[in-house]
Amino acid sequence: xxxxxxxxxxxxxxxxxADIDLDKGTTRCNCSFCRKARNWGVLxxxxxxxxxxxxxxxGRYDMxxxxxxxxxxxxxxxxxxxxxxxxxxxxxxxxxxxxxxxDDASEAELIAAPLTWCDGLNNNWWNPPGEIRHx
Numbered sequence: 001x002x003x004x005x006x007x008x009x010x011x012x013x014x015x016x017x018a019d020i021d022l023d024k025g026t027t028r029c030n031c032s033f034c035r036k037a038r039n040w041g042v043l044x045x046x047x048x049x050x051x052x053x054x055x056x057x058x059g060r061y062d063m064x065x066x067x068x069x070x071x072x073x074x075x076x077x078x079x080x081x082x083x084x085x086x087x088x089x090x091x092x093x094x095x096x097x098x099x100x101x102x103d104d105a106s107e108a109e110l111i112a113a114p115l116t117w118c119d120g121l122n123n124n125w126w127n128p129p130g131e132i133r134h135x
Contacts, residue, residue: 006052007081007101009074014054014081018097020044022113026099030129031120033063033071037080038135041096042113046084049095069096089125 002021008014026042028034059075062068069085083096099110117128117135129135 005097005102006104007097008103009054009077009079009081009101011074011077011079013057013076014072014074014079015052016081016097016101017050017052018044018095019048020097022105022109025114025116027096027116027118028132028135029118029120029125030132030135031118034120035135037071038100039080040099040115041083042099043090043094043096046093046095049082049084049097 001023002019005018005020007016007018020042022042026040028040033039054074057075058072060070060072062070068087069083071080071083073080079101080098081101082098084094085096086093099105099113117132118125119127119129121129
């Protein structure tokens with residue numbers, strides 16, 4: 001069921017609202033960025049995301065070097081809150097909300113959310129990696 005969730009960084013300088021249906025699933029990946037960041041996210045369309053404060057406090061990291069996606073984090077406390085980009089293979093423009101940044105998702109909602117593993121390390125995105133215990 002779609003619901004409006006609120007999220008923020010640790011210090012509160014960056015805050016957002018996002019319309020998310022956790023029942024549709026979340027993702028984790030084994031690429032070098034996601035592995036180090038312990039990334040767990042949920043993809044939504046840009047129109048379902050609203051930055052409420054902190055645009056001037058956002059740092060951006062373009063891991064791909066090609067402008068396909070920016071990982072956004074609070075420049076004060078360093079917490080990654082979302083990513084945004086445009087990748088035709090996954091449906092075009094998107095925002096990937098960091099599950100860890102959600103302030104009002106209950107433990108029960110997070111436990112029930114389906115999880116899809118992606119093998120980004122080997123550019124085999126549509127299949128799960130062979131090993132996930134270390135992720």
